[in-house]
Amino acid sequence: MAVQPDQFLMNCWYVAAWDHELIDGKLLAHTILEQPVLLYKGDSGRVVALDDRCAHRGAKLSNGRLEGDCVRCMYHGLKYDPSGRCVQIPGQDVIPAKLGVRSYPVVERDRLVWIWTGDPAQADPALIVDFPYLREPGWRGVPGYLHYKANYLLIVDNLSDFAHLAFVHTKTLGGSEEYAFKTKPVAIERLERGFRVVRWHMNAESPPFHRKVVRNGARVDRCNTGTMHVPGIFFLESVFAPAGSGAEKGNLEGAKQYRNCQFFTPETLRTTHFFWNYLHDYDVHDPTIALSLHDSMVQGFMEDKAIIEGQQQVLDADPDFRMHPIAADAPLAHFRRTLSGLIAAERQKPQSAAA
């Protein structure tokens, strides 16, 4: 294994794919944390993640062939089992015991395929961050994927300050610039592995994406609760209650709610896999609502993408560029400090023998 850049937390679960991407036996090639990974679901239904390089001459196993739960390299025919062990070399009777490729711990849960990139001995599925709305029947959404030409932490930064909704997303997700001026985070909760921010906007205009599905221009009391988890997992809980109905005191009658999950998995230091879903809790029998919300989100994400990929270009062009913090940066500063601490800690700890 090549040395990992210090920017990545290795002993950690990352989302590698949506489950539907593997149902047809596809040999899915994904670079994850700068490593080439082959993902597939064997005939038994088991999900497998292997180094995407034949141990013999480095041919891509993703150009190979699925055989049961195994994969065969289609260069010289070496066959690997789900543990990465080579189990056949055509024309050769004895297979060296150590001949094989790296295998990654993987878990399929709630439609997501998670991969553990560090020491396999520490790969405890209980550490997977839970987002129950993906499995609960009262919620409906459409799984999405986008590719970013930017470091994943720039995307985390973006979500750490809802003020960007006002300027980046005025006509899509935000609704008005007033959001940035009139609202303030009521609380920034520092978590051990992340943070939580809550932002109320009372008696606000309903934002365009919501207006599109509820067909109703009534003003709302709007609350966004965002939670960011290490390494780059964002959950957003949104309430749109009739203005003045007392949602801030707990009355959710007539409220419409959304649950959004976003998973940022570093592809490389400069590119990111982005898996997401935006779920709603009303009229879930109607498939057009989820599709409309999906489209609105893509539109909004593309606005973010332009800004964030521009930032990456700026940083690449001049590594000496210094950012200047403003008050609203408190959550992102806390998150970056937390993550750096975890990365530093695992660099010091000796890895288990299985690593």
Place this chain on the structure above:
Amino acid sequence: MAVQPDQFLMNCWYVAAWDHELIDGKLLAHTILEQPVLLYKGDSGRVVALDDRCAHRGAKLSNGRLEGDCVRCMYHGLKYDPSGRCVQIPGQDVIPAKLGVRSYPVVERDRLVWIWTGDPAQADPALIVDFPYLREPGWRGVPGYLHYKANYLLIVDNLSDFAHLAFVHTKTLGGSEEYAFKTKPVAIERLERGFRVVRWHMNAESPPFHRKVVRNGARVDRCNTGTMHVPGIFFLESVFAPAGSGAEKGNLEGAKQYRNCQFFTPETLRTTHFFWNYLHDYDVHDPTIALSLHDSMVQGFMEDKAIIEGQQQVLDADPDFRMHPIAADAPLAHFRRTLSGLIAAERQKPQSAAA
């Protein structure tokens, strides 16, 4: 500010744009001397040049919004005035006094927008090289722009020896290869910040671009006077007189004249902004002449571009490649020596505190 490569003269005016590029309030992003620059004309008519990176998180201000003479970053809404000072942070009452972006001295003159890339305290508009024909009513032309994938000095070199007209531009600007063999520079004048070369070609065939507009195949006495100024500004004065009319003794009766300005502004070490105009002094009421000349020039410049960008590829591929001077290189050798001297001098001088 990132350290500047030694190849650039910093305390110097460079052309950043034609004035018409800014009339509609456009936020024009131009990399100049490896620095990202935002150019715009505020509602008051004032031209502004700022670092194209929000001081907060490096988002591009050119993705922002013009507000009066100010610009607002459309990521988190920070607003900057023409001096680069941050004047508003949405949701934050106190703005740190030092929060801001670099502002560049700019001057709009004779349809050109000039930028000073060095120490602002030394930005004296009197140092701008004057080309009066852009403002004089007796001359007409069309402003042009081309982008080169080559270092600006390779373009300067190209213009330092008119012999290239014979081979590169035989069928466009040159007219015949005879030009290289039969003519010689009558004088190479070494200037403090450049050089001047004069080349006569007596009783020559009229070159194709001229024949196209005068509709007349008569032979001409042709004189090209080229002046190159630091850092990369080229003026060409051309006389086409009836052959034998005594133009070389000062008789310009029946002569048709051209004035050409070319401004090379380094975008990066390997790419160049090229602003130019080619003006004529006859039949200036007829717009088709300027357009025809413009097209002929573009055709000729594209011939240069192929050669020069090829040179850049050769030099990039092998930094050890050594050029061998010929006699005609005297002007370019003088120019490169002059420029290197000026760059070395400003590296030694301490910059003013404002830099």
Place this chain on the structure above:
Amino acid sequence: MAVQPDQFLMNCWYVAAWDHELIDGKLLAHTILEQPVLLYKGDSGRVVALDDRCAHRGAKLSNGRLEGDCVRCMYHGLKYDPSGRCVQIPGQDVIPAKLGVRSYPVVERDRLVWIWTGDPAQADPALIVDFPYLREPGWRGVPGYLHYKANYLLIVDNLSDFAHLAFVHTKTLGGSEEYAFKTKPVAIERLERGFRVVRWHMNAESPPFHRKVVRNGARVDRCNTGTMHVPGIFFLESVFAPAGSGAEKGNLEGAKQYRNCQFFTPETLRTTHFFWNYLHDYDVHDPTIALSLHDSMVQGFMEDKAIIEGQQQVLDADPDFRMHPIAADAPLAHFRRTLSGLIAAERQKPQSAAA
């Protein structure tokens, strides 16, 4: 001359072109072993290879003009003779004796143009590897060219183990995976500058490319004899005899034979020129057979190309990736050892003064 990477054998003949590429006076630009080379056939019929960079300012001579056996740079008009000496500078009477570009020894033989990349004093045409079938009238084929985005030795590796036919080329050149499991090389002959492998497959299904031209599904006794020569020259002799006819004992009655030559010339460390021909010895009056075989080979080579260019990407992405040998690697290991030895030897030997 820039320093050559240690991966190249310099004192060696490489194929630079097929002869038909030069018949029309084309100035052919080819990078060979990281060096820019201009190839052309002068009006006298002489083939010339020069450094593709004018000694004056590095303009590409391949953008120039053929004049007899000379070439003129079309920037400032310098003219070079076939030895690389500059013989004319327009507007300058005296030409410095040493002004010139590097000239490479070249030999045109059997439709191939060979270039010697090292010390000219050692360029002995007797060292050119002979493939007589290109000149013998009993054989017919179509010359081919492909460009690989991979180091040439990865292509050499590919041809060192016929087992790849079974997996890469099952449906084109191979015929069945049985080839990998049931056949073994009967002999690996280590040569001083390469190796030879022979592989029989008795009573086999006729592979698709052969079936296409012989229109006959009969089983065959198939023998492939591959010879690899330094630096990357591969010859393949194939016999397809009726099954059970005793071909293995020398009876070639009813056999159909093929002769394939492949020449790998490094363009750069990561790209390769691939010249090849696939000749047959039966029905040579029928041009459609050679064309069909040519197409079948291209189809097969494209299968190799995908695998090999994938390997190059894997190796580029992680220089620490270690390959693990299997038994079938003996030929390629011998070849790489042989080539490394030759390269090391020429690095130690002092070059002749002419180099």
